[in-house]
Amino acid sequence: MNALHSLATLVKPVENNPVLNISIFLAFVAITLVIVIRSGRNNKSAADYYTGGRSFTGPQNGFAIAGDYLSAASFLGIVGAIAISGYDGFMYSIGFLVAWLVALLLVAELMRNTGKFTMADVLSFRLKQGPVRVAAATTTLAVCFFYLLAQMAGAGGLVSLLLGINDKLGQSIVVTVVGALMIVYVLVGGMKGTTWVQIVKAFLLILGALAMSIWVLALNGFNLSALLDSAVAVSTSVPADAILAPGLKYGSNPLDFISLALALVLGTAGLPHVLMRFYTVPTAKEARRSVVWAIWLIGAFYIFTLVLGFGAASLVGADTVLAAPGGVNSAAPLLALALGGPLLLGFISAIAFATILAVVAGITITAATSFAHDIYGSVIKKGKGNPDDEVKVARRTVIVIGVLAIAGGIGVQGQNIAFLVALAFAVAASANLPTILYSLFWRGFTTRGAVWSMYGGLASAILLIVFSPVFSGTETSMFGADVNFAFFPLSNPGIISIPLGFLLGWLGSVTSTVKESPKLAAEMSVRSLTGHGAEKAVEH
Amino acid sequence: MSEAVKDAPPKSTIDYEAFEKTPRFRELKRTRNSFVVPLAIFFLVWYFAYVLAAAYLPEFMATPVVGRINLGLLLGLGQFVTTFAITMSYVTFANRKIDPRTEELRLELERMEQR
Known part of the structure; x- marks a missing residue:
């Protein structure tokens, strides 16, 4: 144990084998490219490109959802957060998992039955098409952008650790390469290719995390208490066992903790790239099955993060993690190095790279679909455009x-990934979820309510982030400690912006003078519950 | 594979407002809501109770239970257990009570459309 610990500190991360790392990564890229090219051949219609022809089964889609969801934030970010802040990092795992119940119970099947390609299909079903679609596409693009930034930050951090590239230029080149690869995947493979990449990646990621967890537990006699004990033994926090209880990170600001918890649990069901996954299956029943598979896979993975986080704390040590290039986000790769040497590090890092690549591809296709289908197809062409042109627009988008992701990714190097993703969750929960729930469950919801809720939720979430310690006032802020315009004390805006989104949706609806069509409301209600019109005719 | 769903739903001959008032559709809606809504309220209350305890009662969460394993960790893992349990109970419910009903109603709607 101690020998392992000193080994990890002796072997400097930069001394690992970059050639090995790159070859493992290239092998993954080569395999997935073949998959993407093969599955991209059958992309003919818009439905093929956007939803993979709705041909995926529940279990396949469940793996793809897990692949989409378990981003670099989950793997690198949470393991790092637990390694550094102990119990407070585990909070991310719990919130990210419990959130799936909102999707399973309230959203997945009804969305599948009502919509076709995008979130806006459902939201604009019984409301005024133009304003609602533009608003929904705007919030979709905003959430996607935040999420992309987080993944790109992860890519840069990982690279600096793996290849020993510490200078800005080197990292920027790698971010550019990741971005370019992602563009190729999405252009060639469409949704079908992207989905297969997710499936392969989810499989590898969960398997890798499982193997490392078993290894860590084996070193501690398969005794969780012993693992915690060894983490406490090398902990530098005061008192040492503070890492086992809540409060190490958020103890001074419990409201921030609650705000984060709120954003985590309500964000998932508003994430556009998760919602879009409900359209890649043929029926509502398959949508349900896929969410169930996703919950099991994601839940298992988050239990592994607990073991891996405390494993990294005990075998690598919080200080070593923080001092490494890549900082907090390097805990998981450093744990791999401590366990299995450069080979395991190379393998785990290739998985982490693949994770970033796959998630970025998934978000990009969601954003492009939303722009092409909602803004170009439905608003600019008023639904009369040629679907082939729509796909062309999607490809250009x-x-x-x-390109935007590459530019943004270069800008956010060094930020904490799990934290950046939590901001994307806050925006999704404030701008998207209220309108989704209202339009599915509240007959009195109106166009004005939808527009107010989406723009209000989006604007308040973003403004609060700008005026929070994330942007200015502290050492870790984007602008550093010297500039200070942070009058909002919390680093996550959820506790204000989510209730505000709900409130505006209600207020806009009750003050609305325009009556929405009761006919369409009845149709939406019947369709959403029965699946009529969304599923292929029952064979007689 | 061609797409079964048309872009704009074809002008339907079905009177959805009347269909919505049929006893069988209302029963489907009631069955679903009376299972899903209490469950949703339960898991949200349980999750936020846990979050509030973690935020304001850290000493309570630090109470040791077995060795280094404390109450906070067990309650956290308890969130995993309830999530899995709710998932399975919902699936069982939906397979037994929801799917047969929706299939029946869908068939009926298709017949109405062909008329």
Whole structure:
């Protein structure tokens, strides 16, 4: 144990084998590219490109959802957060998992039955098409952008650790390469190719995390208490066992903790790239099955993060993690190095890279679909455009988003990934979830309510982030400690912006003078519950 | 694979407002809501109770139970257990009570459309 610990501190991360790391990564890229090219051949219609022809089964889609969801934030971010802050980091795992119940019980099947390609399909079903679609596409793009930034920050951090590239230019080049690869995946493979990449990656990631967890537990005699004990033994926090209880990170600001918890649990069901996954299956029953598979896979993975986080704390040590290039986010790769040497590090890092690549591809196709289908197809062309043109627009949008992601990714190097993703969750929970729930469950919801809720939720979430310690006032802020315009004390805006989103949706609806069509409301209600019109005719 | 769902739903001949008032559809809606809503309220209350305890009662959460394993860790893992349990109970419920009903209603709607 102690020998392992000193080994990890002796072997400097930069001394690992970059050639090995790159070859493992290239092997993954080669395999997935073949998959993408093969599955991209059958992309003919818009439905093929956006939803993979709705041909995936529940278990396949469940793996793909897990692949989409278990991003670099989950793997690198949470393991790092637990290694550094102990119990408070575990909070992310719990919130990220429990959130799936909102999706399972309230959203997945009804969305599948009512919509076709995007979140806006459902939201605009019985409301005024133009304003609602534009608002929904705007919030979709905003959430996707935040999420992309987080993944790109992860890519840069990982690279600096793996390849020993510490200078800004080197990291920027790698971020560019990741972005370019992602563009190729999405352009060639469409939704079907992207989904297969997710499935392969989810499988590898969960398997890798399982293997490392078993290894860590084996070193501690398969005794969780012993593992915690060894983490406490090398802990530098005061008192040492503070890492086992809540409060190490958020103790001074419990409201911030609650705000984060709120955003985590309500964000998932508003994430556009998760919602879009409900359309890649043929029926509501398959949508349900896929969510169930996803919950089991994601839940298992988050239990592993607990073992891996405390494993990294005991075998690598919080100080070593913080001092490594890549900082907090390097806990998982450093744990791999401590356990299995450069080979395991290479393998785990390739998985982490693949994770970033796959998630970025999934978000990009969601954003591009939303722009092409909601803004170009439904608003600019008023639904009369050619679906082939729509796909063309989607492909061009992919390139634009890819370039934006690369530029943004270069800008956010060094930020904490799990934390950046939590901001995306806050925006999703404030801007998307209120409108989704209202339009599914509240007959009195109106166009004005939807527009107020989406823009109000989005604007308040973003403004609060800008005026929070994330942007200015502390050492870890984007602008550093010297600039200070942080008058909002919490680093997550959820506790204000989510209730505000709900409130505005209600207020806009009750003050609305325009009556929404009761006919469409009845149709939506019947369709959402029975699946009529969304599923292929029952064979007689 | 061609797409079964048309872009704009075809002008339907079905009177959805009347269909919505049929006893069988109302029963489906009632069955679903009376299972899903209490469950949703339960898991949200349980989750936020846990979050509030973690935020304001850290000493309570630090109470040791077995060795280094404390109450906070057990309650956290308890969130995993309830999530899995709710998932399975919902699936059992939906397979038994929801799917047969929706399939029946869907068939009926299709017949109405062909008329």
